[in-house]
Amino acid sequence: MEGTEYMYELFEALPRCGPGDNESTRRAFNTITKLPKQPFILDIGCGPGVQTVELAKVSNGKILALDNHQPFLDKLMKTAGDEGLADNIIPKNMSMLAMDFDENTFDIIWSEGALYFMGFKNGLKRCRQLLKNGGYLAVTEIVYLVPDPPAPVIQYFEREYPDITDVNDKIGLIRDEGFKLISDFTLPESSWIDSYYLPMEKELSHLNEKYQGNEAALAIFDEMRHEIDFYKKYSDFFGYEFFIMQKIN
Numbered sequence: 716m717e718g719t720e721y722m723y724e725l726f727e728a729l730p731r732c733g734p735g736d737n738e739s740t741r742r743a744f745n746t747i748t749k750l751p752k753q754p755f756i757l758d759i760g761c762g763p764g765v766q767t768v769e770l771a772k773v774s775n776g777k778i779l780a781l782d783n784h785q786p787f788l789d790k791l792m793k794t795a796g797d798e799g800l801a802d803n804i805i806p807k808n809m810s811m812l813a814m815d816f817d818e819n820t821f822d823i824i825w826s827e828g829a830l831y832f833m834g835f836k837n838g839l840k841r842c843r844q845l846l847k848n849g850g851y852l853a854v855t856e857i858v859y860l861v862p863d864p865p866a867p868v869i870q871y872f873e874r875e876y877p878d879i880t881d882v883n884d885k886i887g888l889i890r891d892e893g894f895k896l897i898s899d900f901t902l903p904e905s906s907w908i909d910s911y912y913l914p915m916e917k918e919l920s921h922l923n924e925k926y927q928g929n930e931a932a933l934a935i936f937d938e939m940r941h942e943i944d945f946y947k948k949y950s951d952f953f954g955y956e957f958f959i960m961q962k963i964n
C-alpha cells in the first residue's frame with residue numbers, strides 16, 4: 716500500500732497503536748475468575764505491547780504476543796526486558812489470518828484494537844476454536860455509543876469501518892457465536908486522548924516538518940490529523956467497548 720512506510724514511521728514512534736490504558740486492561744482482566752496458576756494467553760495484534768506487559772504483570776501468565784510487524788515485537792521485548800518480564804512473553808511474528816495453533820490451546824485470548832483486522836465475527840469464531848473450553852476472550856471493538864449517531868458519523872464509518880454497530884448488536888453476536896458475556900465497559904476518553912492522540916499530535920508536528928515537500932507523506936499525516944479532529948468533535952457518538960466473554964460448550 717502506498718505510504719505504508721510513513722504510517723509505520725508514525726506508529727513506531729508512539730507508545731501504543733490504538734486507544735487503551737493500563738487501568739482498563741487491569742479492569743478487564745479482573746473480571747476473569749477461575750484461572751490456572753500460570754494461564755497461557757494469546758495477545759492478538761499486540762503492537763508495541765503496552766497491554767502485553769501489563770497483562771504479564773497481573774496474570775502471572777505465559778503470553779504469546781502475536782503481530783505481523785517485527786519492529787513492534789522488538790519494542791515490546793525491549794520493554795519486557797527492562798521490566799524483568801521477558802521470560803513471560805514469547806514474541807510471534809505471524810499474521811492473525813494465518814494462525815496455525817492447535818484448537819483448545821489458550822486459557823485467555825486478548826486483543827485490544829486489533830481483532831477487527833479479521834472482521835469481528837470471524838475473529839470471534841477463530842478465537843473460540845483456539846480457546847480451551849471455559850476459556851476467556853477479552854477484546855476492544857469500536858462501537859456506536861448511541862442508537863442514532865449523526866449523519867457525518869454514519870457516513871464516516873460507512874467508509875472507514877462498515878462493520879460498526881452499537882453495543883447491543885455486538886453482544887448479540889457474541890452470544891450467537893457461543894460465548895457468555897462476562898462484562899463490558901466503554902474505554903474512557905482519556906484512553907483516546909492522553910494515551911494515543913496527544914503523543915500522535917506531537918509526533919505529527921515533528922514528521923510534518925521532516926517531510927516538508929513530500930506530498931505522499933504529508934497526505935498520510937493529514938489523514939491522521941483529520942481522524943483526531945473527527946474524534947474530538949464526535950466522541951459522544953462512538954468509542955471503544957471492552958468485551959470480556961467466556962467460551963461455552
Ligand SMILES: C[S@@+](CC[C@H](N)C(=O)[O-])C[C@H]1O[C@@H](n2cnc3c(N)ncnc32)[C@H](O)[C@@H]1O
Pocket residue numbers: 730731732733734735759760761762763764765766781782783784787809810811812826827828829832
Ligand atoms: C490498532 S493496533 C493495536 C496494537 C495494540 N494492541 C495496542 O492497543 O496498542 C493493531 C495492531 O494489529 C497489527 N496487525 C494488523 N494486521 C495484522 C495481521 N494481519 N496479523 C497480525 N497483526 C496485525 C498491527 O501491526 C498493529 O500492531
